[in-house]
Amino acid sequence: MSATIIDGKDLSLALKDEMKVQIAQLEAKYGRKPCLSVIIVGEDPASQSYVRGKIKAAAYVGMDSRLIELPASVSQDELLSLIRDLNADGGVDGILVQLPLPKHIDSNLVIEAIAPAKDVDGFHPVNVANLWLGLDCMVPCTPKGVMKMLERAGIEVAGKTAVVVGRSNIVGKPVAKLLLDANATVILAHSRTKDLKAMTLQADILVAATGAIGLIKGDMVKPGAAVIDVGIGRGADGKLHGDVDFESACERAAYITPVPGGVGPMTITMLMANTIECFIKRMHAC
Ligand code: NAD
Numbered sequence: 001m002s003a004t005i006i007d008g009k010d011l012s013l014a015l016k017d018e019m020k021v022q023i024a025q026l027e028a029k030y031g032r033k034p035c036l037s038v039i040i041v042g043e044d045p046a047s048q049s050y051v052r053g054k055i056k057a058a059a060y061v062g063m064d065s066r067l068i069e070l071p072a073s074v075s076q077d078e079l080l081s082l083i084r085d086l087n088a089d090g091g092v093d094g095i096l097v098q099l100p101l102p103k104h105i106d107s108n109l110v111i112e113a114i115a116p117a118k119d120v121d122g123f124h125p126v127n128v129a130n131l132w133l134g135l136d137c138m139v140p141c142t143p144k145g146v147m148k149m150l151e152r153a154g155i156e157v158a159g160k161t162a163v164v165v166g167r168s169n170i171v172g173k174p175v176a177k178l179l180l181d182a183n184a185t186v187i188l189a190h191s192r193t194k195d196l197k198a199m200t201l202q203a204d205i206l207v208a209a210t211g212a213i214g215l216i217k218g219d220m221v222k223p224g225a226a227v228i229d230v231g232i233g234r235g236a237d238g239k240l241h242g243d244v245d246f247e248s249a250c251e252r253a254a255y256i257t258p259v260p261g262g263v264g265p266m267t268i269t270m271l272m273a274n275t276i277e278c279f280i281k282r283m284h285a286c
Helices: 008-030 045-061 076-088 107-113 125-133 141-152 172-181 196-200 246-250 263-285
Strands: 035-041 064-070 094-097 161-165 185-189 205-208 226-229
Touching (some): 008 045, 035 045, 035 263, 045 263, 076 094, 094 263, 141 172, 141 226, 172 185, 172 205, 185 196
Parallel strands (some): 161 185, 205 226
């Protein structure tokens, strides 16, 4: 069997083109476009590259964006005060603070300072709680992207066994909850799982989100499974790789996402979707 590749780049482009049309309609209706505010602290090259990608995507879909670049020496109080200003700013719909932050700043305090209604990352405790309670919330971008890939590839989730490998707050746990909401039977595996292969072999849908390059070999994939690889790591060859050994997994999976060009582009695209969602909710609340 040779797997069908779910191309995250192509899918992202198609979704962003749909958003372009939606934003033009929203502007015609409400007199302004959604606006995303992105704060970056310091000069970490990886963070700068992620932020550039987000601003570029905002421009592509035709939304407004504000990039706020702060020196690494900015104080926690200054950052919190800036967030409070953005919370109160009627022209800002989404606020994203690029992580990680310098050590002298408490990331939890910063996340908690963002108004839940403008929390496009879906990291605020109110949004996390609402996700787990099944209430209206902002869903974190990467998990939302994973679900969108399954949906657009026409992969039925209800009644399937889904195995998520990795239990972080930003990927593994929320993906598991979204799969559960979509009526999958979910196994959440992690670094202390005893026999990972025995778990993954049960997966009709396998989501790998560990950062352990090539952890999932082809013989760990159930024939006919849909394999979604969230992991990104730089290998000894200097190239980007996922958690899944792509070549061998392709022999058994029915669907697979590549790295790069899989879940990565979807994450940024879902950030755009979340900003639009915040905008619409705010407009309806007015
Ligand atoms: P994390 O380090 O917070 O969590 C990793 C999880 O994987 C942990 O729960 C750990 O128990 C589990 N794990 C680690 N090694 C394991 C092993 N050998 N066997 C089983 N489980 C193991 O990481 P994270 O923030 O959730 O990110 C995971 C990966 O996804 C990273 O490679 C990260 O770069 C990538 N990521 C990609 C995107 C994207 O947009 N594509 C977004 C976020 C994270």
